[in-house]
Amino acid sequence: MEQIFDPLTMARWQFGLTTLYHFLFVPLTIGMALMAAIMQTAWVRTNKVTYLKLTRLFGKIFLINFAMGVVTGIVQEFQFGMNWSEYSRFVGDVFGAPLAIEGLAAFFFEATFIGLWIFGWGRIPRLAHLACIWVVFIASTLSAYFILAANAFMQNPVGYTMNAERGRAELTSLWEVLTNPVALAAFPHTIFAAIMFAAAVMVAVAAWHLRRRQHVETMRPALKTGLWANVAAFAGVGLSGDQLSLAMVDAQPMKMAAAEGLYETTKNASFSIFTLGTPDGASELFSIRIPHLLSLLSTHTLGGEVEGINDLQDQYVAQFGPGEYTPIIWITYWAFRWMIGLGACSALVSLIALWFTRKKARPLGARAEDLKWRALIWTAPLPLLASLVGWVFTEMGRQPWIVFGEMKTAAAVSPTVAGWQVAISLAAFTLIYGVLAVVEFRLILKAAQEGPPEIAEDDDGEGGSSADDADFAMVY
């Protein structure tokens, strides 16, 4: 019993589950806000009703998603204190600051202006209303920045000093915390990944309708915009990922070694795309390798030396005392590959689709055409899955530390919360999150399949036919 309801294990599972679940909604919220903002800007500039329809459609999807993002976000903040009170005491002086700034300077904006945008159709002047959705996008992006800065402190603690008497980390420079190199690289990486996903969703919605030859005039621009945004965002993901690798090698060389399962320190290190063998690296049956790539990723030179797990383990034992300092290699190894692979697949599909939809393209046969639409629909989740395994890699690759080099995860859990309490909470969240995921997914699917609303060509977008100009959009 004690073994099953071990508070640490339960708390870790709960954090993993609730965080990944929360992150199901984050990318779509950030990315969809941008897509809706772009569409609405296009509408305000051109007055083409097509863009208004798209704004309404993607705004609706954004909205269904947004509520889930908000309510699961509260859980994230509360659970630091509830499950990880020792961690909260240890880092509060440093970690609390970016969280509080996030609330004050970003989340308040987001929550207020989303209400103004949703209910403000026809109630607020056109340009002010357009500004609202841009504020929502900028605020949600800022929000992500402060959260990533907080997370970066766990990966690469900076701007603090240890107070031995109080047994806690204390902030010495907020600026250093906010300009943590890990945060500066993780931020564009996360935002571009979010845009990739939102773009893929937009493409999938467009493809679904185009396959049925409906709403063709509206869905064509959505398809094009989405495909281009997906490919461009992938380039951003790659470039920022490269920067993030460098920052990671600098701060957490063990994580990079674990990403490759590289046991011995190596020059000219190759990168394996695929390995068959035992996860401890003792025996490798088969692998496909790209020469020099790991050295290139880690040091930006072909022959650079990459530290191996065994050396780092010895080094950490000497530095921090006896213990296991190696994360679970098969998880980090495969998560790293799936992250890159899934993201690349999504961009590749978009590139191919762009090739076949270019102006001079010869028309495809009926079956190839159908295949194209299906591929665009079914590959929509890939960027999201890539983001999720990316987070698994980042967080699991940090273990056994909760704050790298300063505090171990095992020491961070709340001492007063019994295993059964965390078990109850884990079960409750799993249940309610599971049910809501199904409902949410169906609602988004339904909204997507219903397609854009019917809006007359001469509509000014000011909230339908009502004579009462003070009406506001009745959303609920």
Next chain:
Amino acid sequence: MELTQLWFILVAFFFVGYFVLDGFDFGVGMALPLLSRDDTDRRVVINTIGPVWDLNETWVIVAGAVLFAAFPEWYASLFSGMYLPLLLILLALIARGVSFEFRHQRKHAGWKRAFDRMIIVGSLAPAFLWGLIFTGVVQGLPMTADHDVRAGFTDIVNPYTVLGGVTLTLLCLVHGAVFIALKTDGAIRTRARRLAAGVGAPAAAAAVGLLVWTLLEHRDAALAGPALVVGVLAALALVGGLAANLVGREGLAFTGLAVTTAAAISTLFLVLFPTVLPSTSGVGTLTIDNASSTDYTLGVMLWVAAFTTPLVIGYQIWTYWVFRRRLTREHIASAAH
């Protein structure tokens, strides 16, 4: 004034803001079945808080984050010590928040009924549980020398805290009813005023009981005098608000109830000061000094708060101004969906 004292005030400010704003929209959720005769009525009631429930709820996120940043020990001990009530609050807030968005997505009656129930329970439970938690803190909890709370069931649920929970619930309900009266017209408006008047008496009895009990228990508090003044203000504002409701001055009634909630929550903070988490076991009491962050953190965060808070208040007032019109059944009928 010391930074720790300023931050105590700021933490209190954000929690007061939360209970005033989310308080009345909890009340709107509770009043949903009491004021509605059909689905159109229910939609009118829900739409009164449609544009603002989200920003109101954000206050708890900010209050929690500000608490974390300024008083990490307080945050850690309180949140781990009140584990199960907070868990229930989280589940209730999740159910409630998604219900607003999901309810109108399908026309099916059973679908709507299910989400209506989630809105009602999801509004009632947090109001009661927050009352329980806050009065539990004021009462004190068994703690270890390391400031860990070791609370048993009766430490959290006992006559005083239950009175705290009931009081906050009733205040929220009256406030919600008054808000609906202010924001609607026709039959719902009349019913809302009647509801506020009806619940007003038990709410006043509970609130006065709680305030007297609290002030008597904390006669020796450092700020017993100001607490008494603010406590009396809460009672007067409640009486004034209820009287304004009876004579149909809805704006005044709403303001009165807002002052009531703000003053009542402030009274709890005032009797605590400078303690933030009193221990009943002789050791481990947390005060603004041993629970706080460093002066550097409190200092820079004060700048952040000083710049952002007025802005936040400004655009939130603007939001309420934009959506100031009363809603009626005709609005629902003409809305296309």
